[in-house]
Amino acid sequence: MEFFRIRRDIPFMRYALVFNIISLVTFLAAIFFLAVRGLAFSIEFTGGTVMELTYADAADVPRIRATLEAAGHHDVQVQAFGSSRDVLIRMPHDPKVTTADLSRSVVEKLKAVDPTVELRRVEFVGPQVGRELAENGALALLVTSLGIVAYLALRFEWKFGVAAIIANLHDVVIILGFFAFFQWEFSLPVLAAVLAVLGYSVNESVIIADRIRENFRKMRRASVTEIIDNAITRTISRTIITHGTTQTVVLSMLIFGGPALHYFAVALTIGILFGIYSSVLVMAPLVRWLGVKREDLVKPVREKKQEAVV
Amino acid sequence: MNRYPVWVYATVVVALLIGLLYTLPNFFGEAPAVQISSARLTVRVDTETLARAEAVLQRAGIGIAGTLLDPNSVRIRFADTDTQLKARDVLDAELNPNREDPSYTVALNLVSRSPAWLTAIHALPMYLGLDLRGGVHFLFQVDMRGALTKRLDSLAGEVRTQLRDKNIRHSGVSREGQTLVVRFRDAETRDRARRVIADNVPDLALADAGDASSLRLVGTIRPEAEKRIQEFAIKQNISTLSNRVNELGVAEPVIQQQGADRIVVQLPGVQDTAQAKKILGRTATLEVRMVDEENMNPTALAAAQSGQVPFGDEYYVDRNGTPLLVKKQVVLTGDRLTDAQPGFDNQTNEPAVHLTLDAAGARIFRDVTRENVGRRMAILLIEKGKGEVITAPVIRTEIGGGRVQISGRMNTQEANELALLLRSGALAAPMEIVEERTVGPSLGAENIRKGFLSTAWGFIAIAVFIILYYQIFGLFSALALATNLLLLIAVLSLLQATLTLPGLAAVALTLGMAIDANVLINERIREELRAGQTPQAAIHAGYDRAFGTIVDSNVTTLIAGLALLIFGSGPVRGFAVVHCLGIMTSIFSAVVVSRSMVNLWYGSRRKLEAIAIGNTSWK
Numbered sequence: 030m031e032f033f034r035i036r037r038d039i040p041f042m043r044y045a046l047v048f049n050i051i052s053l054v055t056f057l058a059a060i061f062f063l064a065v066r067g068l069a070f071s072i073e074f075t076g077g078t079v080m081e082l083t084y085a086d087a088a089d090v091p092r093i094r095a096t097l098e099a100a101g102h103h104d105v106q107v108q109a110f111g112s113s114r115d116v117l118i119r120m121p122h123d124p125k126v127t128t129a130d131l132s133r134s135v136v137e138k139l140k141a142v143d144p145t146v147e148l149r150r151v152e153f154v155g156p157q158v159g160r161e162l163a164e165n166g167a168l169a170l171l172v173t174s175l176g177i178v179a180y181l182a183l184r185f186e187w188k189f190g191v192a193a194i195i196a197n198l199h200d201v202v203i204i205l206g207f208f209a210f211f212q213w214e215f216s217l218p219v220l221a222a223v224l225a226v227l228g229y230s231v232n233e234s235v236i237i238a239d240r241i242r243e244n245f246r247k248m249r250r251a252s253v254t255e256i257i258d259n260a261i262t263r264t265i266s267r268t269i270i271t272h273g274t275t276q277t278v279v280l281s282m283l284i285f286g287g288p289a290l291h292y293f294a295v296a297l298t299i300g301i302l303f304g305i306y307s308s309v310l311v312m313a314p315l316v317r318w319l320g321v322k323r324e325d326l327v328k329p330v331r332e333k334k335q336e337a338v339v
Numbered sequence: 340m341n342r343y344p345v346w347v348y349a350t351v352v353v354a355l356l357i358g359l360l361y362t363l364p365n366f367f368g369e370a371p372a373v374q375i376s377s378a379r380l381t382v383r384v385d386t387e388t389l390a391r392a393e394a395v396l397q398r399a400g401i402g403i404a405g406t407l408l409d410p411n412s413v414r415i416r417f418a419d420t421d422t423q424l425k426a427r428d429v430l431d432a433e434l435n436p437n438r439e440d441p442s443y444t445v446a447l448n449l450v451s452r453s454p455a456w457l458t459a460i461h462a463l464p465m466y467l468g469l470d471l472r473g474g475v476h477f478l479f480q481v482d483m484r485g486a487l488t489k490r491l492d493s494l495a496g497e498v499r500t501q502l503r504d505k506n507i508r509h510s511g512v513s514r515e516g517q518t519l520v521v522r523f524r525d526a527e528t529r530d531r532a533r534r535v536i537a538d539n540v541p542d543l544a545l546a547d548a549g550d551a552s553s554l555r556l557v558g559t560i561r562p563e564a565e566k567r568i569q570e571f572a573i574k575q576n577i578s579t580l581s582n583r584v585n586e587l588g589v590a591e592p593v594i595q596q597q598g599a600d601r602i603v604v605q606l607p608g609v610q611d612t613a614q615a616k617k618i619l620g621r622t623a624t625l626e627v628r629m630v631d632e633e634n635m636n637p638t639a640l641a642a643a644q645s646g647q648v649p650f651g652d653e654y655y656v657d658r659n660g661t662p663l664l665v666k667k668q669v670v671l672t673g674d675r676l677t678d679a680q681p682g683f684d685n686q687t688n689e690p691a692v693h694l695t696l697d698a699a700g701a702r703i704f705r706d707v708t709r710e711n712v713g714r715r716m717a718i719l720l721i722e723k724g725k726g727e728v729i730t731a732p733v734i735r736t737e738i739g740g741g742r743v744q745i746s747g748r749m750n751t752q753e754a755n756e757l758a759l760l761l762r763s764g765a766l767a768a769p770m771e772i773v774e775e776r777t778v779g780p781s782l783g784a785e786n787i788r789k790g791f792l793s794t795a796w797g798f799i800a801i802a803v804f805i806i807l808y809y810q811i812f813g814l815f816s817a818l819a820l821a822t823n824l825l826l827l828i829a830v831l832s833l834l835q836a837t838l839t840l841p842g843l844a845a846v847a848l849t850l851g852m853a854i855d856a857n858v859l860i861n862e863r864i865r866e867e868l869r870a871g872q873t874p875q876a877a878i879h880a881g882y883d884r885a886f887g888t889i890v891d892s893n894v895t896t897l898i899a900g901l902a903l904l905i906f907g908s909g910p911v912r913g914f915a916v917v918h919c920l921g922i923m924t925s926i927f928s929a930v931v932v933s934r935s936m937v938n939l940w941y942g943s944r945r946k947l948e949a950i951a952i953g954n955t956s957w958k
Binding site: 081132147148149150151152153154155157158162165166168169170172173176177180181184217218220221224225227228229231232235236239243263264266267270271273274275276277278279280281282284285286287289290293294297 | 478480771772773774775776777778779781782785786789790792793794796797798800801804805808840841844845847848850851852854855858859862866884887888891892893894895896897898899900901902903905906907908909910911914915918
């Protein structure tokens with residue numbers, strides 16, 4: 030079985046400008062929605078209380094909301110979670126009430142209305158811890174980016190490091206843009222997914238960079254554009270198969286993982302799809318525009334050494 | 340050319356065997372058990388305890404499925420949960436005859452059903468996080484400023500005492516914010532005071548302040564002392580929490596410091612958060628009250644015993660059995676206590692507890708003792724809302740300096756416990772809960788099922804595809820992927836790293852990403868074949884050329900994983916641990932294990948015409 034029989038190199042670089050305009054537009058749209066709508070941060074970041082309840086029969090969400098309103102809990106979000114029997118209640122942080130009392134009193138009030146309700150999960154995060162988690166998340170993103178640039182600069186050339194990180198941060202921004210546009214909940218696992226995607230997409234860039242370097246050695250006569258086109262064409266089947274297998278697992282997570290892993294899997298899906306595109310069609314033109322040359326990658330130093338041996 | 344030396348095959352086989360061995364315990368599942376551990380410092384759990392427990396169960400006619408003794412606890416396994424519950428009740432009743440003061444904690448637990456020889460080589464099932472097994476998680480923030488303020492208050496007392504002893508006149512010692520301010524009338528006195536304080540109160544760094552009209556000496560706690568105080572506060576609070584958790588009867592509690600000023604408490608299996616919080620937040624505290632001497636006559640006492648307590652009084656019986664009427668008005672509370680240490684009475688050599696009061700407490704105590712010479716003072720321990728008179732001595736003289744001793748018919752162990760209780764009552768620093776997670780057991784089981792299903796279906800889909808696409812090489816790749824899963828689970832079991840739901844997701848994700856290496860290799864081999872290489876050369880070049888790329892791409896993924904490990908917390912860390920370990924095991928399995936199989940299968944054939952890696956006939 031085989032999917033790809035590409036005999037001639039595809040002239041990807043000829044369309045570089047088109048690809049770059051597409052990315053720029055998506056990127057700007059993502060930034061726009063991030064700025065206008067903002068991320069719907071989970072209580073892990075904002076501080077507050079989340080309760081997951083389960084009912085014997087389908088839960089009556091408006092009635093639960095009314096019960097809580099009547100009990101003086103305002104700003105409460107009630108929504109179905111996973112199945113119709115499960116309900117998620119989000120409450121903002123209230124310095125006057127301790128959580129033990131809060132969760133207990135809420136459950137008591139709901140039990141009075143429907144005795145079948147059962148508390149499945151409570152999560153309370155103080156506002157200070159939330160702020161720290163957000164800061165640490167941002168720091169993790171920064172360290173990851175710098176680490177990757179440094180490694181690629183060391184292993185290849187700074188141009189590759191910079192191009193790869195721009196291409197992949199553009200993925201990250203697009204994932205965030207999706208979360209902002211649809212107002213999906215941005216939680217800690219989603220942050221983990223975003224960082225995992227960052228590390229994973231860089232793989233692509235690494236593989237293409239590797240090929241570009243190899244081509245510089247082998248294809249002595251070829252122009253930079255030809256070399257890049259060849260490198261992408263030679264790796265495209267592998268790129269698509271690999272992303273396909275990873276996406277298979279993520280799909281399995283989307284189907285079987287339940288609500289707890291839902292947005293984690295969604296973030297990975299977006300990241301994987303855009304990862305193919307960006308590492309191939311954003312990173313390579315960037316490298317070219319940064320002016321990569323044969324001498325950047327094929328070190329003349331090594332040849333000198335060999336001469337000395339001879 | 341595609342042959343591995345014997346030692347490589349040997350390494351692979353050994354790795355597989357070890358992997359299999361340490362993965363094995365995860366398949367046996369868990370059996371209901373009862374765990375007996377010590378509830379007191381002085382009670383030890385050993386073979387004798389085990390024998391006793393076995394005898395108790397035998398008498399009650401409860402069958403035992405197995406026992407396990409470790410340095411801190413005895414665990415007894417049962418066939419089902421009904422037996423387990425029955426056994427817990429019987430054991431609790433028999434081992435703790437005194438309900439009020441239990442010697443042992445008897446808790447429900449789950450232990451691995453795996454055979455003893457596996458446990459003996461430390462092959463344990465993976466350690467499940469709270470989101471998979473259910474339980475509560477608290478994060479306490481220790482108020483370090485509170486600890487320092489408390490310490491400054493007590494240093495103020497020390498400074499006052501020192502200056503009085505040396506006859507140095509000052510016009511006031513007070514704590515202002517996080518500093519201690521002593522006022523003086525003239526510079527010479529201030530100089531003398533500075534020398535005295537510097538010599539006797541080393542924790543304070545002193546500086547002059549103010550002009551001639553208001554000369555001041557400003558003391559701040561030295562950084563090294565500050566560090567010591569904070570470390571002490573954390574340790575103190577941890578030991579307090581440990582004592583309280585013991586009371587809850589939790590099988591495997593986790594109580595540990597996190598960062599500089601936080602404490603994590605995890606109580607697997609506990610469902611009632613409110614109850615857990617009440618106990619964790621409890622303080623046993625001391626109250627000093629006066630005995631109502633006016634009403635201490637036989638008629639009033641007899642009336643009080645039958646329930647008619649005079650107005651404003653409370654009726655108590657002290658440890659010697661003497662009835663007492665104690666005023667409700669509290670003279671002093673445990674908040675004023677800065678330390679409590681067990682020791683002995685200087686004169687009688689009886690065991691005693693030495694208390695240190697802070698500045699304000701010391702002053703109150705001095706005033707009260709001066710005004711009430713000849714009367715009795717009751718020292719009460721208030722715990723869980725109930726009071727107990729520890730001692731009610733007659734005040735013979737004014738007691739200054741904030742050092743008080745309690746002695747009253749107690750043995751050394753009781754003195755130790757009382758000191759501990761009072762110290763824990765006086766938490767070294769106030770704490771508040773900044774994070775809480777509760778997960779019900781049904782949700783935990785569901786999470787495990789979902790994580791498992793995601794991994795299983797993801798794996799099956801990948802294996803089917805890769806075998807169809809790359810044929811024999813696909814089969815080798817799928818086997819290598821299975822090895823990766825085996826090794827990853829073995830490493831997680833071996834390290835006893837906490838497996839959370841995001842961790843399970845990371846297992847699945849690792850599989851999806853790990854196959855990348857094999858795809859790289861297989862694509863490369865196809866490419867070499869197309870370029871006209873012989874099959875053997877193509878295999879060799881494929882593995883060789885792909886290796887560098889595999890390492891590079893895994894290093895970048897690892898960088899992201901490590902950043903998550905360092906900066907992540909809670910669920911994210913669980914993800915990062917598995918992710919990082921998965922990357923390591925995947926390099927080994929994708930490169931070494933798959934190549935061993937290829938080498939074994941094809942490597943020794945001299946005239947290899949074709950290899951089954953899919954169609955490569957086109958150019």
